[in-house]
Amino acid sequence: MSDEQMSAASEGAREYLTFKLGDEEYGIDILKVQEIRGYDAVTRIANAPEFIKGVINMRGIIVPIIDMRLKFNLGQVEYNEFTVVIILNLSGRILGLVVDGVSDVVALRRDQIQPAPDFGAVLDTAYIEGLVSLEGRMIIIVDIERLMTSHEMGLVDQTSATAA
């Protein structure tokens, strides 16, 4: 971690995990990330949308795996030994996200995140916290919890979503 990032961390900044989906780089709150693992032994769920690849057994926990590239029609979808799954823990609900690759962990202050314009990303802006420009790269900061529990994803029963 560079000195600049260290000082940022000490000023109450939050850390974000950045990953690539196609040509875009996204960042999510690292506190929501439980672990990162390879893509392996996925069991298909019958009649599920295509972007829900299925479920895996993660030390006895049944974890659904979502391929964001399929959901947002991004890039080539291929599964090999380099495919990475980010395991998220969203308020106790665990799910895995297939991404093209994990790039970095960055510490960002609130004021470094600019509000997102109404276009430019494949995601609905409702789920975008903002944009960050870092060393010439643009990182889209996503409110992953809100996105994953949205009706659009269909990951949660409607009833339990409203009850929660």
Added chain:
Amino acid sequence: MAIDMSQFYQVFFEEAQENLATMEGLLLELDVEAPDLETLNAIFRAAHSIKGGAGTFGFNDMAEVTHVLETLLDRLRKQELTPTAEMIDAFLQAGDVLKLQLQAHQEGREYDELSKAALCERLERLAHGTSETGQAPASASPGEGLRRWRLCFDPAAIGRGAAEERRALFESLGELGTIADLGTDDQGRQVWRIETSSRRAAIEEILAFVCEPDQVLLEPEGSEDLIAHQPGASPGPGDWPSESRPRAEPALPAGAQPIQEGEGYGFFPDAPGAESLIDQEHEGFGFFGGSPGMDQLAQVARRARQDAEQGYGFFSAAPGAPPDPSPAPPSPKPVSRDGGAIPPQVPKRPAVTDSSIRVSVDKVDQLINLVGELVITHAMLADACANLDPVAHQRIMAGLSNLERNSRDLQEAVMSIRMMPISFVFNRFPRVVRDTAAALGKKVSLRLIGEDTELDKGLIERLADPLTHLVRNSIDHGIERPEVRLAAGKPETGEIILRASHRSGSVVVEVIDDGAGLNRDKILAKAARLGMPLPENPSDKEVWQLIFQPGFSTAEQITDISGRGVGMDVVRRNIEEMNGRVEIDSVAGRGTQITIRLPLTLAILDGLSVRMGTEIFILPLTVIHESIQPRPQQFKTVVGKGRVVQINDDYLPVVSLHQVFNSGLPEPGPSDCILVIVETGEGRAAIMVDELVAQHQVVIKSLETNYRRVEGISGATIMGDGRVAMILDVDALVRLNRRLG
């Protein structure tokens, strides 16, 4: 980093509740005429533990009440006061206030101050008001003279060397009288001198908070201050002067008199027997003591009291002894600490703590999950060893089969923790039946059979609602009015039987009534009116199943009890959610029998694994009727109704897994496939699979924990190779299939 104290609140609440219950029990047991010193001590300790805990967690109102309570109790146990009935009342009242305060804190609100203030005042008045009445018992007399104690200890051994703890100890001891620090002696030990009127036990009790009793040498100093120990001549000082306490028997004063019961010649409030109690107390002394020591103490105290009643209660430290006891003949039967003479007695009431512990359901569930993991791990190992030569790897194989047996035993033992007798549900029904019958003007008696049948706690809780529905339905629709019954030649009073039993790995609960039975024609007519799909020439079973359809009710009159047509479909759904099934048998004029079959537990299932393409699914063994390899000519197609298969004389709907689950693969040919005949809520059906794989015991995992419900799937499990397999829900499959067809 600040420690979040709230995570320990629950522990405090539980401890405090336990202590309050102990306190109340002991208070009620306490005989005001002849109070037992150990009981008083136990009450004091309970109050003290609550105070300590409440103070630590910042519940100051509770600490305040317990503090006043403790002050009074302290004077009582030091025998500076004699207990009165009024005091006991005040103590019980204090216990009630504490309970309410505790409840308030648990719910996160403050308890009202008024009753607390009134109570504190009452307790304080009791603590101070009556102390001058001169009723001080004889045994308090040794306490009147100040005595010096010399306290030696190794500073490193106490309080793990923390200077603060020593200072706190120093200050607490100072409260007993005056204390002086004499510095360290030649062996490097810290020496304190205490001048106090309190007895040895009081000092030891304070010490017990910071150290083991044997770490401290406590000896009287300056023999001129001591009242000499003169057996038989005068009452003992109540404190054995040295660490090496004499055994009870040799130490008994030669002229000790037998103590008539209830009169309480309490010569030796701290006689050897009592000392032994204190020793035991040290073992189990702690702030959060629902401690074993307490239990022991209470038992010893009880025994001592029983001894007292038998007339040789030497050590029942009874206050109120006559001020001038006369010498007496030798004891007929001295009681020694070593216990031979203490007669075994049946306790007068159950032990203070019973033999069960309170454990949160989460912990049990975690245990069940872990056992589930163990079962899976075993399956993985067995899978990995499947290709090994059993002869060459005999030891591995033997180990594996041991592991299997042990994990199965462990699984059963863990499961049994969650098992509860079904009487928890059944017990509510006498009332339900009485009220319902009274509301409808019917006469109904209820018979419960097999209330001891055990099943999973989770199932018991979820069984209550459906059963209530069924019982009310039986009374409303089943049992006829008394005059109708008499006219039909039946006894005036109808009977409902609730029966539970274990049958081949499942629990069967039956609701049986001797009422009118279901009316086939009426149901059929109603179904036709509602436009429900009806098979031609339906069997009775198929007709009865119609009443589980949503919106179905044949009651002529809608009552408060039933008839709105919301009952039975909810009943069936609830039971299917528990992986159970409902069946109805009915004979017109004779009655109806509703049978609910439930798995023993929600956690583990016996299943058959079947293959579809490359995917493995699990079929619950309980639904499987048989498996067949069909001949192509058995298959028929019905226009608009999909495929059926002819088995014996029945035509069963065919559910192809490939079709319902859109496998994208071609279905196997009619002669290559396997048909598994299953029982569903709507009769039998044939499930078409590629292959039967094996029979397993699988651990049920919910898909809904991290995902959502999937139609046709009741859950998931983890197979021996670590992959996830779906558990099929045959009823939902049949429904899915019908929608496709």
